[in-house]
Amino acid sequence: MKSAVFYDKHDIRYEEHPIPEIGVGEVLLKMEICGLCGTDIHKVLGETVPSSSVLGHEVSGTIVKVGHGIEDYKEGDRVYVAHHVPCFTCHYCQRKMYTLCKQFKETNLDPGGFSEYIRVPALHVKHTMGKLPNDVTFEQGALVEPVACCLHGFESIRIRPGDSVLILGAGQIGCIQIQIVRHLLAGQIIVSDINPYRLEQSLQFGADYTVNSQHENMVEKVMQLTGGNGVDHVIISAGINSLLPQAMECVRRGGTILVFAPFKNENISIPAERFFNDEIKVIGSYSSNPYNYEIALQMIQQGVIATEKMVTHRFPLSQLLEAIQCAHNPNEHVLKVLITP
Ligand SMILES: [Zn+2]
Ligand SMILES: [Zn+2]
Structure with a gap:
């Protein structure tokens, strides 16, 4: 089978590897679609x-082989699967903080989503894999994981109807x-970026106002839109450290x-001083937990x-580097x- 293997920043090789063997409770998945995540690019x-890692974790595919002991799935089933599984018993899991579990980051698909075939370990089959209904496409199935990650983030903040949100x-x-926040009945949704195309798309997805932070004073505009109060919630969705002090102002x-x-x-x-006096809460959010997938x-x-409307580009697996450069x-x-095989 072919896999897209990372060696170096500008060196991703489209290589031949043996199809993984599956064991008890495991399945072999033929990858149909794997989404390119911001973290893959990062x-x-x-x-x-x-070096020699196979990335990719936003997977949908078809089961082509099932191991002994599998009762809930059969060959031909269309499924999505996510890559990390918590242990459900440790200090963190007992407190429902599944993404902080030690086992969570240690578990993964074999070799990764950017491969023609994937061995789905038994733990994943049990906890992070699910069937796609007939009216859900493979492309949609590949979005289950990123939507689940967003839902996990929203579990940490309480958005009440009418709350204002700056993304x-x-x-x-x-x-x-934007789409989830709109669904949660948020009031004003303000979105900031430096890319005019993305800002225009934000309005299509339900944002009320956009700010091009390259040309406009974001803090001023946010204050003006919120009657000088600032927004109820800020969500930082770009990996730029300087956005945190800006968020503190908004x-x-x-x-x-x-x-x-x-x-x-x-x-x-x-x-x-503002952090203390104004009781600002700064909360990190990483990945998603098994309970987020079904809702996603x-x-x-x-x-x-x-x-x-969200899918703008499709690349074959052999062009993963081009896909990353494009994104x-x-x-x-x-x-x-x-990414498609
Ligand atoms: Zn992701
Ligand atoms: Zn645990």
Whole structure:
């Protein structure tokens, strides 16, 4: 089978590898679609993964072989599957903080979604794989994981009907968040980015106002739109550290800032007095947990997430590097990029 293997920043090789053997409770999946996640781009361009890794975790596919002991699935089933599984018993899992479980990050698909075939380990079959209903396409199935990640983030902040939300970053994740926030009956949704195409798309997905932070004063505009209060919630969906101090200026007293995108590993300073006096909450959100997938699938099926409008590019597996370069190009009209075998 073919896999797209990461070696170096500009070196992803389309290589032949043996199809993985499956064991008890496992299935072999033929990858149909694997979404390109912002974290894949971050890992490749930031070279934060070991050489010879196969990335990709937003997977939908067809089961081509089932191991002994599998009763709930059969050959030909169309499924989505996510890559990390918590242990459900540790200190964190007992407190429902599944993404902080040690086992969570240690578990993965074999070799990864950017491959023609994938061995789905027994734990994943049990906890992170699910069947796609007939009216949900493979392309939609590949969006279950990113939608689930957004839902996990929203579990940490409480958006009440009418709350105002500022989303910083209108990429693939920002656009999903706009649609979920709209669904949660938010009041004003303000979206900021430097890419005019993305800002225009944000309005299509349900944003009320956009700010091009390259040309407009974001803090001023947010204050003007919120009667000088600031927004109830800020969601940071672009991995740019300087967005945190900006978010601190845009959030109202007692408001929340959700850090959704991976920040660079460096210190960020924020006005500490305001943080304390105004009781600002800054909350990180990483990945998703097994309970988010079913709801994500439902939202996709019900059309809460307009997946067809989000997918702007499709690349074959042999062109993964081109796909990453395209997704990273600020001049490209790009939101969601999908990879097909
Ligand atoms: Zn992802
Ligand atoms: Zn655990």
